Amino acid sequence: xxxxxxxxxxxxxxxxxIDPGEIQTEHSFTFDLGAESVQSVELVAMFEExxxxxxxxxxxxxxxxxxxxxxFIARVCAEQGVAVDTD
Amino acid sequence: xxxxxxxxxxxxxxxxxxxxxxxxxxVTPTPDTVPNDxxxxxxxxxxxxxxxxxxxxxxxxYAVKAYRYVLDIPDEVDQAVIVYPSNVCHKAVEQCxxxxxKSVIMISAxxxxxxxxxxxxETRIKKICDDCGMKLIGPNCLGVINTDPISMLNASFARKxxxxxxxAFLSQxxxxxxxxxxxxxxKGIGFSKFVSFGNxxxxxxxxxIRYLHKDPQTDVILLYLEELRDGRGLVETARQITRxxxxxPILLIKSGRTVQGADAAASHTGSLAGEDVISDAVLREAGxxxxxxxxxxxxxxxxxxYQPPPRGRRLAIVTNAGGPGVMATDAAVNMxxxxxxxxxxxxxxxxxxxxxxxxxxxxxxVIGDARADRYSAALRAVLDDDNVDEALxxxxxxxxxDIEAIAECVVAGSQSTDKPLACSFMGGRDVQTGIxxxxxxxxxxxxxxxxxxxxxxxxxxxxxxxxxxAPEFEPLDVDAxxxxxxMDSADEGYMREDQCLDVLRAYGFPVxxxxxxxxxxxxxxxxxxxxxxxxxxxxxxxxLHKFDVKGVALDLDGxxxxxxxxxxxxxxxxxxxxxxxxxxxxxxxxxxxxxEVILGAxxxxxxxxxxxxxxxxxxxxxxxxxTFALAPVSARRAASMVRSVKAYELLTGARxxxxxxxxxxxxxxxxxxxxxxxxxxxxxxxxNPMLVGSSDAGNLVADVRIRLAPADSD
Numbered sequence: 140x141x142x143x144x145x146x147x148x149x150x151x152x153x154x155x156x157i158d159p160g161e162i163q164t165e166h167s168f169t170f171d172l173g174a175e176s177v178q179s180v181e182l183v184a185m186f187e188e189x190x191x192x193x194x195x196x197x198x199x200x201x202x203x204x205x206x207x208x209x210x211f212i213a214r215v216c217a218e219q220g221v222a223v224d225t226d
Numbered sequence: 227x228x229x230x231x232x233x234x235x236x237x238x239x240x241x242x243x244x245x246x247x248x249x250x251x252x253v254t255p256t257p258d259t260v261p262n263d264x265x266x267x268x269x270x271x272x273x274x275x276x277x278x279x280x281x282x283x284x285x286x287x288y289a290v291k292a293y294r295y296v297l298d299i300p301d302e303v304d305q306a307v308i309v310y311p312s313n314v315c316h317k318a319v320e321q322c323x324x325x326x327x328k329s330v331i332m333i334s335a336x337x338x339x340x341x342x343x344x345x346x347x348e349t350r351i352k353k354i355c356d357d358c359g360m361k362l363i364g365p366n367c368l369g370v371i372n373t374d375p376i377s378m379l380n381a382s383f384a385r386k387x388x389x390x391x392x393x394a395f396l397s398q399x400x401x402x403x404x405x406x407x408x409x410x411x412x413k414g415i416g417f418s419k420f421v422s423f424g425n426x427x428x429x430x431x432x433x434x435i436r437y438l439h440k441d442p443q444t445d446v447i448l449l450y451l452e453e454l455r456d457g458r459g460l461v462e463t464a465r466q467i468t469r470x471x472x473x474x475p476i477l478l479i480k481s482g483r484t485v486q487g488a489d490a491a492a493s494h495t496g497s498l499a500g501e502d503v504i505s506d507a508v509l510r511e512a513g514x515x516x517x518x519x520x521x522x523x524x525x526x527x528x529x530x531x532y533q534p535p536p537r538g539r540r541l542a543i544v545t546n547a548g549g550p551g552v553m554a555t556d557a558a559v560n561m562x563x564x565x566x567x568x569x570x571x572x573x574x575x576x577x578x579x580x581x582x583x584x585x586x587x588x589x590x591x592v593i594g595d596a597r598a599d600r601y602s603a604a605l606r607a608v609l610d611d612d613n614v615d616e617a618l619x620x621x622x623x624x625x626x627x628d629i630e631a632i633a634e635c636v637v638a639g640s641q642s643t644d645k646p647l648a649c650s651f652m653g654g655r656d657v658q659t660g661i662x663x664x665x666x667x668x669x670x671x672x673x674x675x676x677x678x679x680x681x682x683x684x685x686x687x688x689x690x691x692x693x694x695x696a697p698e699f700e701p702l703d704v705d706a707x708x709x710x711x712x713m714d715s716a717d718e719g720y721m722r723e724d725q726c727l728d729v730l731r732a733y734g735f736p737v738x739x740x741x742x743x744x745x746x747x748x749x750x751x752x753x754x755x756x757x758x759x760x761x762x763x764x765x766x767x768x769x770l771h772k773f774d775v776k777g778v779a780l781d782l783d784g785x786x787x788x789x790x791x792x793x794x795x796x797x798x799x800x801x802x803x804x805x806x807x808x809x810x811x812x813x814x815x816x817x818x819x820x821x822e823v824i825l826g827a828x829x830x831x832x833x834x835x836x837x838x839x840x841x842x843x844x845x846x847x848x849x850x851x852x853t854f855a856l857a858p859v860s861a862r863r864a865a866s867m868v869r870s871v872k873a874y875e876l877l878t879g880a881r882x883x884x885x886x887x888x889x890x891x892x893x894x895x896x897x898x899x900x901x902x903x904x905x906x907x908x909x910x911x912x913x914n915p916m917l918v919g920s921s922d923a924g925n926l927v928a929d930v931r932i933r934l935a936p937a938d939s940d
Contacts, residue, residue, distance in 0.1 A: 157283050170314040173282030173294075175254040203313055 143216075143223045144209050150185045151205065154178060164206040186212060192219050239429065239437045241328035242361055243372045243419060245305035246275045248381065249296050249327075251318045252310035252334075253279040253287050261309040262287075263383040264333065264369060268307075271380035271387045278303065296321045305329045307369065307381050312336030312347055315365070319351045323358030330355060330428075331381055332364035338425050339366055352427045362428025363421065368400030371420035374443050382422065391416020392531050394438045396431055397450040398423060406450075406520060414665040415524060418443040432456060432463050439467045439474055446531050448523055449478045454505065457832035461512040461856060465696065468513030473692035475530050477515045477523055477684075480505060507854035508833050511863070513691045515684050522680065525672060529681035532668040533646035535689040538615040540566040541682065542608035543589035543675075545620035546596045546627065550652060551589040554620060554675035561683045565589065572611040579603035594624045598631035605639040609647075616646045618678050623656040633660035637667040646685065648678040697860035702897055706904050708732035713907055718936045722765050723812055726930040733901045735894060735913070737927045740814035746792040750785035752813045759783045759816045762791050764799065768806040775799050775806075781816055788813065817928045821876060821886060822915030825894055827857065827902040829909045829935075835902040839895055841873040842915040849873075859899035864892040877918065884920040891918065891925060907934045 141149070144164065152159035155172055168174040174182065183199045186192075186208070192215050202208045209225075216223045253265045265287055268277055278301075279287040282294045293299050296306060296318070306322045308315055312334050322330055337348035348365060355362040363370060369382025373390040380387045384407050393415065397403045400422040410417065418441065421434055431449055438444045447467075454460065464476055480502075509516050517523050541563045545551035555565055565588050568576070576586035580600060585591035590608060592600040601619065608614050619636050623629060629651065640647045649664050649671045651657035664671045672678040709732040712725050721729070724742040731737050739756065742765060743749035753760045764777035772778045776798045779791035792811065799806055822842030830836050837859055840852030853870045855863050868874065868891055877886040894916065902908050910933040917926045 155283065167314050167317065169252070169311050170317050171282055171294075173254075173284060175256055175259070176311075177256070201313070 140224055143213055143225050144205070146189055146223075147186070147205060147209050147212065150189050151182065151208075154182050154185050162205060164204070164209075166205050167203050168205070168208075169203075190216055190221060190223065192216055192221055237437060237440070239329075239361060239433065241304045242331070242363060242370055242421075242429070243374070243379065243437075244377045245329065245379070247278065247301060247303050248273070248275060248305045248307060248379075249278040249280050249293075249299060249303045250307045250309065251280040251296055251322075252308060253281045253284075253292070255281070255284060255287055260333065260383045264307055264309060264381065267380040267382060267384070267387070272375075272378035273380070274376065274378055275304070276301065296325050296327070299325070303327050305331065305381070307331045307333060309333045312344065312365070316347065316350050316354065319354045319360075323354055323360060327358075327360055329361040330363070331367070331370055332362060332424075332427075333367060333369055333383070334364075335366040337365045338427070348425060348427050355428055360428075364424040365427060366400070367424030368397075368403045368422035370422075371417065373417055373419075382420075384420075386411065388420060389414070389416035391418060392443065392445040393417050393448060393527050394419040394421075394441070394444040394446070395448045395450075396421045396423065396434050396438075398426065398431075398452045399450060400424060402450055402520075409520060410524070413524065413528075415528060418445075426455075430456070432459050435460075435467060435476060436463055439472070445474060446527050447474055447476045448527055449476060451478065451480045454480060454832050457505070457508065457830070458834045458856070461508055461514075461833065464509075464512035464514050468688070469692050469694070469696055475515060475684075475688045475692075476513070477517055477526055478509065479517055479520070479523055480509070503852075504828075504830055504833055504836055504854050508836065508856045511856060513688070515688060517684075521677070525670075525677050525681045526684035528668075528670045529646065529648065529685045530688060532670050533648070533685070534644050536616045536646050536682065536686050538564075539683075539686050540564045540613055540615040541679070542566070542568075542611065542614040542617045543620065544592060544601065544604045544608060544617065545589055545622075546592050546594055546601075546624070547620065547622040547652075548585075548591050550620050550622060550650070550675055551585075551591055554618060554650070554679060555589050557676040558618075558679045558682075561679050563679060563683060563686070566613040568608065569611050569613055572607050572613075575607040575610075576604060579607070594622075595626050597626065597628050598635045601632045602635040602639065605636065606642070609639060609643045609645055614645065616648070616682055618675060618682070619647070619649045620675050621649070621651045621657065621660070623651075623653050629657055629660035630663060633663035636664065636669060640667065640669055646682065648672065648682060650675040650678050697863055699858045699860050702734065702893070702900055704734055704897065704900060704904075705732040709901065709905065713905060713934060714937070716934055717767075718934055720770065721932045721934060722767060722809065723763060723930070724765055724809075726932045727812075727927075729901070729932060730913070730927055730930055733897050735897055735927050736890070736925050738814045738817060740812050742810050743813050744810040746789045749792050749811060749813045750789045753782065753788040754785045756813070756815050760788060760813050761816055762788060762795065763812045763814075764795060765809040765812055766799075766806050767809070769799070769803065775802055777811075817917050817926055821883070821918040822928075823891060823918055823925075824852070825891075825898050825913040825916055826852075827898055827908065827911040829902065829906070835899075835908075837895060837899050837902065839867045839891075840871055841876060846914075855895075855899070857899035858903045859896050861892065861896060864895040864899075867895060868892055886918045887921045887924050889921075891916075894925065907937070909933050909935050 148159040148162045202211050213225050250265045253261045278299050279292040280296050281292040284292045286292050306327045308318050337344040372379040403422045438447050541558050584593050590604050651660045661671050709729045712728045727737050741752045759781050762779040782788045824840050824842045824846050826838035835857035837857050838854050840846045851872050853867045879885040912931045915928050917928050
């Protein structure tokens with residue numbers, strides 16, 4: 140089963156139309172990956188769907204990098220009792 | 227900056243207005259978004275340089291090859307326009323610094339205007355720009371427009387590129403910029419430069435007006451400010467721009483007419499010196515014309531831009547309607563213009579050209595049935611008159627009024643004179659075709675004649691100002707060291723009365739003979755020496771309101787009366803304020819009743835040391851009839867301050883009073899200006915009142931309060 144980070148990269152790549160292999164943990168969604176504001180909102184929805192969680196939208200949109208997104212999603216999953224592979 | 231001949235003279239801000247290459251960082255391909263609009267505006271405005279989109283993982287934007295980072299661009303980049311979200315802007319700015327970018331226009335919002343976190347982000351990007359030598363416009367701004375064909379730059383998200391003109395507009399508000407652009411478009415007004423500078427973290431209005439002073443494309447500078455951070459810097463810069471050869475007018479809208487906080491109200495000067503009151507006075511001292519509305523801003527700007535400077539204030543009015551002519555005359559006179567008599571030759575020409583029922587005196591009424599021939603003859607006659615400096619043409623649309631032909635004759639009249647001309651074709655739809663002709667020929671047109679008069683007044687005021695000599699500050703003979711020694715011995719807060727008087731004496735103010743006495747015997751002995759009725763005033767660092775604790779005894783005649791008053795005073799204070807530390811009491815002669823003035827000083831957070839003058843009593847308490855100036859104060863400015871209060875006539879012998887020692891008051895204003903300029907510790911100072919004597923008797927300080935900042939602030 141894919142790790143949380145792999146799943147985040149996969150969702151990001153699909154949403155932004157980027158090869159997930161080019162996405163790195165420290166990449167900023169906007170500055171490095173070119174996410175537009177509307178795509179950032181879309182990403183939040185896609186992550187919710189992927190992990191079966193509900194995220195506070197303002198807090199989620201404040202997340203800047205892939206790595207921070209992984210930490211944020213892991214925390215929400217733990218709070219909402221959703222099991223994910225964080226290795 | 228490049229001039230019309232193509233010759234270039236390098237200026238640090240050239241990279242903002244004349245970049246050879248621009249990268250837009252954070253462009254998106256989605257139309258109707260700010261990043262996309264900015265890129266498209268630059269692309270379609272006719273920009274003469276090279277444009278690069280920076281858009282990660284996009285191949286191109288509008289068929290222009292895109293780059294992931296500014297560092298990936300193979301060529302030099304002069305200017306970066308940044309539209310990333312605020313939380314990643316620092317990364318973009320860092321890369322710009324590495325790339326050697328010369329200027330950054332930071333459109334993005336989310337900085338100081340949103341609170342402390344945003345302020346931190348702003349400080350961070352400013353530091354990077356400073357460290358890398360990059361000029362920063364913004365953040366939180368609309369962008370920059372330059373209509374000079376050499377550049378043709380529209381690095382903004384304004385909807386349209388404005389027409390080319392000779393007015394520069396600088397604004398702290400981006401939203402106002404878009405409204406102004408639309409307004410100007412409707413009025414046919416063009417711009418040379420157009421800058422929204424937002425939070426002004428880097429380049430400020432002072433930098434920009436300095437640049438525009440030297441800009442050959444700009445004749446008039448318009449400025450909209452919400453916040454004045456360096457008022458003194460603005461005043462000092464404006465003084466250099468608005469006077470002498472190459473002088474340019476600066477018209478300002480400063481919003482936020484508020485009063486200062488409660489601690490400023492601790493003294494008279496503080497309570498009267500609301501930020502806006504000081505702003506009004508000192509901006510005027512810099513030759514800045516302050517206006518309240520966008521209409522007035524452009525009314526005056528087009529007069530100064532389109533028409534030659536007036537030689538004087540004598541206005542001729544030509545009208546086809548008596549009522550508007552009279553209203554215009556009233557407005558002109560009330561605003562400070564003159565309605566001169568015509569020369570005999572002019573009267574003769576008007577008599578020949580106009581029907582018998584016409585009014586051939588100023589204002590000239592060519593009567594309601596006038597057609598273009600009458601307007602033409604009247605206008606040419608008054609413009610040829612040596613008693614006339616400028617003319618106003620008023621038209622009301624009547625059935626036989628040939629509006630377009632009259633507009634054409636006004637244009638012809640304007641082309642044959644070097645005197646400024648203004649028009650008011652009153653009405654709306656019927657006169658529009660005439661207005662269009664006037665605007666196309668750059669004849670300032672105003673819906674109301676009063677607006678025309680106001681614009682002519684501003685034009686005259688600027689012309690008089692630019693030709694007036696710059697202020698000269700002649701230092702007076704003072705003992706600054708003695709004053710400093712007194713202040714060095716004083717703590718933060720209000721100084722003791724004896725210390726205040728010592729400071730004033732060191733600066734040559736007319737203070738009464740006084741002594742700080744420490745015993746009843748000491749006081750009685752000094753009273754005997756004065757040999758006149760005296761006043762006894764307690765001195766204590768703990769007593770601010772002496773009368774409340776019976777700490778003042780008046781009109782004491784002789785040593786025994788002084789001794790008795792001393793004992794009563796000290797006994798009473800010991801009862802009501804046992805904790806008060808008593809230094810002693812001041813003994814001085816009683817000061818006779820008379821006319822009173824107030825002199826004040828305040829260290830303003832925006833303008834630095836300022837001084838205030840007004841007549842005392844009701845005039846200051848109720849009417850707030852006071853005036854302010856920046857310190858130090860020149861002799862000419864001191865004289866104008868005294869003459870500018872409404873109650874000035876009371877000093878000049880009105881109602882049978884003796885002429886006051888006005889020159890003595892002026893000298894005290896200058897001494898006060900010098901005192902607060904020399905000593906940074908003085909935050910507030912009130913001489914209230916100063917008794918005004920006759921010109922042969924002189925003036926006398928009756929009471930003074932001085933408030934000091936902590937000792938290390940000097």
